[in-house]
Amino acid sequence: xxxxxxxxxxxxxxxxxxxxxxxxxxxxxxxxxxxxxxxxxxxxxxxxxxxxxxxxxxxxxxxxxxxxxxxxxxxxxxxxxxxxxxxxxxxxxxxxxxxxxxxxxxxxxxxxxxxxxxxxxxxxxxxxxxxxxxxxxxxxxxxxxxxxxxxxxxxxxxxxxxxxxxxxxxxxxxxxxxxxxxxxxxxxxxxxxxxxxxxxxxxxxxxxxxxxxxxxxxxxxxxxxxxxxxxxxxxxx
Amino acid sequence: xxxxxxxxxxxxxxxxxxxxxxxxxxxxxxxxxxxxxxxxxxxxxxxxxxxxxxxxxxxxxxxxxxxxxxxxxxxxxxxxxxxxxxxxxxxxxxxxxxxxxxxxxxxxxxxxxxxxxxxxxxxxxxxxxxxxxxxxxxxxxxxxxxxxxxxxxxxxxxxxxxxxxxxxxxxxxxxxxxxxxxxxxxxxxxxxxxxxxxxxxxxxxxxxxxxxxxxxxxxxxxxxxxxxxxxxxx
Numbered sequence: 001x002x003x004x005x006x007x008x009x010x011x012x013x014x015x016x017x018x019x020x021x022x023x024x025x026x027x028x029x030x031x032x033x034x035x036x037x038x039x040x041x042x043x044x045x046x047x048x049x050x051x052x053x054x055x056x057x058x059x060x061x062x063x064x065x066x067x068x069x070x071x072x073x074x075x076x077x078x079x080x081x082x083x084x085x086x087x088x089x090x091x092x093x094x095x096x097x098x099x100x101x102x103x104x105x106x107x108x109x110x111x112x113x114x115x116x117x118x119x120x121x122x123x124x125x126x127x128x129x130x131x132x133x134x135x136x137x138x139x140x141x142x143x144x145x146x147x148x149x150x151x152x153x154x155x156x157x158x159x160x161x162x163x164x165x166x167x168x169x170x171x172x173x174x175x176x177x178x179x180x181x182x183x184x185x186x187x188x189x190x191x192x193x194x195x196x197x198x199x200x201x202x203x204x205x206x207x208x209x210x211x212x213x214x215x216x217x218x219x220x221x222x223x224x225x226x227x228x229x230x231x232x233x234x235x236x237x
Numbered sequence: 238x239x240x241x242x243x244x245x246x247x248x249x250x251x252x253x254x255x256x257x258x259x260x261x262x263x264x265x266x267x268x269x270x271x272x273x274x275x276x277x278x279x280x281x282x283x284x285x286x287x288x289x290x291x292x293x294x295x296x297x298x299x300x301x302x303x304x305x306x307x308x309x310x311x312x313x314x315x316x317x318x319x320x321x322x323x324x325x326x327x328x329x330x331x332x333x334x335x336x337x338x339x340x341x342x343x344x345x346x347x348x349x350x351x352x353x354x355x356x357x358x359x360x361x362x363x364x365x366x367x368x369x370x371x372x373x374x375x376x377x378x379x380x381x382x383x384x385x386x387x388x389x390x391x392x393x394x395x396x397x398x399x400x401x402x403x404x405x406x407x408x409x410x411x412x413x414x415x416x417x418x419x420x421x422x423x424x425x426x427x428x429x430x431x432x433x434x435x436x437x438x439x440x441x442x443x444x445x446x447x448x449x450x451x452x453x454x455x456x457x458x459x460x461x462x463x464x465x466x467x468x469x470x471x
Contacts, residue, residue, distance in 0.1 A: 054373055074375035085370040088363075088388045101374050 003068040005076040005152045006032040006183055008053065012062035015048055015207070022048045024207035025062070034199030035175070035184045037215075039191065045207040046187035047082065050155045053185065054079045075102065077153040082161055084142035086130035091122060091141050094130050098149040112148055120144040120174060136167030140174065147178055154178065156186040160193065172197060195219070240438070247439030248446055259440070263447050266424040269337050269411075270404040273344030277352045278397050280345075285356025285396075286382050286389075289364050300357065306350035311343075315410030318343045322414065335416040340424070343410040348400040355396030359389050398459045405451055425451075 008030040015023040023045045030036055038046045051057045052064060055073060066073055078098070087094050092113060099109045117123035122140055125133060130141060139159055146154055156175065160168045175184060175197060188194060194201055194215070201218040203211040211218060251259055288300060320326050322334040322342075333339045363385055371381045386393065408426035415422030417431055425448045432441035 056369055056372055074373065079369075079373040081369055085366065087367070087370075087384070098374060101376065101380075 003072060003076075004032075005066050005068045005073060006030065007067055008153070009065040010062070011065060013049075013052065013059045013064060014061040015045075015052065015057065016060040021207050023052070023059070026207075026209055028202060028209060028212055030183070030185060031200050033183060035179045035186060035197050036200040036202060037194040037198035038185065038187045038202045038204060039189065039194055040204035040210075041189065043206065044204040046204060047157050048207075049204070050079065050157050050185065050187060053077070053153075054155060076151055077155070078146035078149065078151040080139075080142045080146045080154070080156045080159055082157040082159075084138045086138060086141060086145075088131060089129070090126065091117075091128055091130050091133070092126045094141055095126075095145050095148055098145060102149050104149075116144050116148045120147075121170075134167075136163050136170065139163065139167070139171055143171070143174060143178075147182075151182060153183045153185065156184065158187050158189070160188070160190070168193075244438040244442045248443035251440065251443040252446060256443070259443055259447070261420060262423055262425055262428050262444065263451075265337065265422075266405060266426070266448075267451070269340045269424055270344065270401055272337075272341045273348055273404050274352075274397055274401045276341065276345045277348040277400050278393075281349045281352030281396070281400075282356050282386060282393055283382065284349075285353040285358075286360045286385055288353070288357050289360035290378075290381060290385065300354075303350050303353050303357075307354055309347060309350070310409075311347055311407055312409035312413065314343055314346050315413030318346065318410065318414045334414065335418060335422055337415070337422060339414040340411045340422060343414045344404045344407060347407060347410060348404050351403055352396050352400045355399060356389075356393055359392035359396060360385050363389050395459050398455050402452060402455050402459070405448070405455070 010026045010028045013023055013026040014021060022043075026049070038049060040046050048057065052059055054077060056079075068076060087097065095113045095116060096109055099112055104112065113126070114123070117126055120140055120143065122137070122144055125137060125141070130138065133141065143154075143156070143159065159175070160171050163171065172193070175186070178184070179197075179199075186197070198215045200214050201212070202209065203218075213221070288296060288303075318339060319334065321328050322331070322339050323329055324334075333342070367381075367385065367388070371384060376384065406426060408430060411417075411422075411424060412427050412430065415424070415427065417423050417427040423431075425444050429441050429444045429448070432438070432444065
């Protein structure tokens with residue numbers, strides 16, 4: 001039986017480094033389905049929160065409660081970093097990495113890569129060196145690599161940062177499509193992107209939770225000044 | 238000048254006639270250095286990668302020591318190995334002194350710190366770049382090391398070739414522990430020293446040409462592989 005990593009709950013999670021609180025007493029339960037947007041300005045704690053969820057960092061206080069045993073968390077989840085980290089190998093080899101890590105049979109690996117490459121429209125890039133690709137293509141490969149092992153939870157850290165409009169559109173289309181199958185947690189500065197993609201929004205400021213609601217509620221009942229400014233001015237400081 | 242050109246032509250004729258003595262010395266040089274570099278890579282590559290990936294209290298001290306060992310005077314290494322392997326030394330019972338094995342041992346001591354340091358320098362930025370990805374994939378330590386060593390292979394080849402360059406040109410330590418015995422421990426560098434002192438400039442020059450050719454060949458390899466890829470990262 002496959003256990004589910006979700007629901008995922010933060011209980012009084014605090015991260016403190018050198019006396020500075022990067023995350024400050026967060027209590028939140030991530031919905032089991034759809035796309036949850038974590039929005040906030042620089043230093044709001046968005047990336048730190050994703051790193052905590054993926055156990056790349058540990059909370060100073062509090063805990064993160066997963067539905068599955070701790071040793072299965074990384075097996076069921078995948079992380080796409082803001083600057084895509086691609087191996088100095090071909091795109092094919094990059095896609096192969098998580099499958100090999102999950103001990104998938106060689107015949108299956110080949111098949112999975114072909115299917116995924118077609119799905120993400122990167123089949124023409126398979127034999128190219130990953131580091132020779134454009135920014136948008138690299139991000140596509142990174143997302144495809146995260147998706148290929150069929151995780152239950154996919155975290156995307158500002159996946160559209162530094163991309164042109166055309167690439168953003170392609171990535172967003174991809175995200176919407178894969179969100180039909182897996183839970184996505186995504187960070188962004190861009191409130192318009194949240195409007196387009198999000199099902200739920202968690203607004204952070206200086207590590208603190210300012211607002212958390214479904215998209216419709218968030219945009220209708222923005223109670224805090226920050227949320228108000230964010231929605232009306234599209235600028236977060 | 239006439240002497241020089243005479244020696245030059247004599248040297249070329251020795252090389253192109255595949256003089257038996259010349260071939261024997263060249264092959265022994267390559268054998269000793271290849272063995273030494275292989276052993277040094279066996280020790281230095283994982284050691285350098287380990288130091289790049291791990292953090293512990295004494296790391297800076299160990300790195301400083303290894304860095305310092307890069308500048309070890311070969312003659313002193315030769316002397317220490319001689320004392321170790323001499324009949325009255327702790328390893329005297331193995332009877333390795335004045336054998337190619339002793340020369341390999343001396344070269345390993347000279348080359349390993351170079352390969353370890355260069356490996357550390359190559360793997361450190363790669364580890365900083367890959368760290369989050371490999372951790373998010375839940376790789377264990379050996380898997381991380383394997384990935385880093387594989388993806389850093391061009392830089393590591395450069396490290397090995399740098400070690401080879403240092404080894405093939407070594408003379409002091411090899412003279413002491415090998416004894417420059419004809420057809421046993423005579424290598425290019427020790428033979429050049431001997432033939433020069435004997436006044437056989439033709440043979441010395443021929444040996445010198447071969448040494449330069451080998452060194453140049455490996456330097457070209459270093460240049461080509463060092464610039465082939467990863468310029469953005471390293």
